[in-house]
Amino acid sequence: MLRALGIEVTPTQMVDLVDSLHFVDIRSRRDFKHSARAVLVNQREQIPLFDEAFDLFWQARSEGELLELDLGTLLQKHQQQEMELYRRNPSAGESQNDSQETEEERLLTYSDRELLRQKDFARLDDAELVTVQRMMQGIQWQLEPRRTRRHVRARQGQLIDLRRTMRQTLRHGGEVMQFTYRERKTKRRPVVLICDISGSMERYSRVLLQFIYIVTSRLDRVESFVFSTRLTRITRQLQRRNIDDALREASAVVHDWAGGTRIGEAIRTFNYDWARRVLNQGAVVMIISDGWDRGDVQLLGREMDRLHRSCHRLIWLNPLLGAEDYQPLVRGIQAALPHIDDFLPVHNLASLEQLAAILQKDNR
Template sequence: MTINHLNPPTGHMADNVIGFARALRAAGLPVGPGSVIDALDALQLIEVGNRSDFYATLEAIFVKRHEHALIFRQAFMLFFRAAEEWKSMLDSVPLPDHAKKKPPPASRRVQEAMAQPAKSEERPQAQEQELKLSVSDKEILQKKDFAQMTAAEIAEVTREIAKMRLPQAELVTRRYQPDARGLRLDMRRTVRNSLRTGGEIIDIRKLGRIEKPAPIVALLDISGSMSEYTRLFLHFLHAITDARKRVSVFLFGTRLTNVTRALRARDPDEALASCSSSVEDWAGGTRIATSLHTFNQLWARRVLGQGAIVLLISDGLEREADAKLAFEMDRLHRSCRRLIWLNPLLRYSGFEAKAQGIKMMLPHVDEFRPVHNLTSIKGLIGALSSPPPAHHRSLIRSVA
């Protein structure tokens, strides 16, 4: 007997599996109708009363990537737990040790997916009104300051940032590769092919320049005034890391911390949790000059090669602004192809560079951009995807 000849389960079992698949999809797992059908067919071959077999069967069907196993396990524990059993356990039995620990990074996302009410059929007029409101809310959300958002709005912005993809702005290198439209003659391959025709050159082979995306190096200020902007910008860097493998990320407050490896985790919640755990000075003070000195001494030669683009996100409010800050900024600028300073203070239309630290940093950057809302991040994507301006320093101050 094959699975195709079996009748799929009906009744409560089928409803539970379909509802569980919807919850997984809301939590971010790519679960489609085909997976649901496969799960219903596979459940007929096992003993449904055995919880471990039931779990293993659904996991084998719904989990396609390693990083999704954690989300699946949390969703399974929440969805298939009887309400009465859970309530009695809380009333009579003390919580186990693992329940007292800090919840895993993706637990909040799973709980939000489980808490979503079932969608009911609405009248077309009500649906049209809800659509208009949602479009209006999205337009407002594009220009709303990150620091003024509620928890629900930040969650929505995080989902929007996760969808962003950075186009591949190619950087022409010095190396060549076979290219039919190239401008350089590939003498070796041309002569080799001529041997097949008795030495007559019929097919001329050419070479073209190898193009690679420019490396991106991000230096993020995690001081108290910058923590909200930095956390959302980390979501943006995580989103573009999949498309661009050469992305290096450093966090600095009173010291410099390399979080490049931590940010490469597939799950965004896990990546940001790993970044937070590896940093000891989150939301603390700011020592920009000291942090830049550490970067220039230890990391500049490792990550700033091959025409790297540096993104410096900071408000520039340095307490110890002196000649050392200007020297380190100048050294950083000379080591990279393009230095873009992202400052949330540019959200104010009347912003003026009056702080001593900002005055010392500003002459050594190529572009000066805001980074306080979704519109500013989309503007940054456009800037990174286009070639650098013709003039060396273009202080762009668009406050969208």
């Protein structure tokens, strides 16, 4: 279809398009459209033609002649628009007000996106940070639900509901007409995020707080905390609809940004003041920290052990773990490692995608 409109599409681009679909929600027409456009369109002036062709394709016409007719009409329309533009301003094709170029017209190729997926958060410039934040929105956050002890009706399955089957049998004169089934009821697990915002984490704090905001907006039951020398709950602040407003309000209630690090004291505060309220029903807890701790590491070990026994799954996310030569030598990490279920990197978009995949498959 695109070739018929004069947009050259190579086999390599088709392979890249298929690969790119692993990183977007294909149920979202907007995300799919932007991904396809970034891979298949090489010239800015082809963007309007691609957009209209995309919309035409997804109208799902039942007859091929109608689609062919619309393609011809569409191509003729754009040729007329180009001629009219040239007639009014012969130099428009060269300049065309680049200063008024919209964000959506600033195309990122698939290779550009792949580079951003792999680039360390600490090395992003302001423009890249905005793009990464937009790409971060496409990650699907969904936890494996927990099974409760209660049972509910099921259309089919391996567990026969004997009571309901017998009642139906009695209503039919003692003849078994149909088996009824039941299955264990499932509920979504709560999530607790505890993020280190001390001085050693300053390079990562901004983008990781955006990650926490996105997780909070996608999942139902999320509690969020930050710490440096003390623990602060920011759950309510992150419930604002606008991310900038949410982060601004969170910053206003935190008084120890980029300070020292007291991980053990922060975890102890959580265990004593918050654990009973937020760790019910098999919560998943994620601690985000590089492990640099100026406090009592023995206290950290004890409190991590207590936290591990109180939750369903304890995950430690370390931005330094993305380095090839990283070794867990700092005292804080050594004290925590015996008590965690997963030790994962959180330094770029690819590591967040890995985390999302792990959370969807709970093997514990």
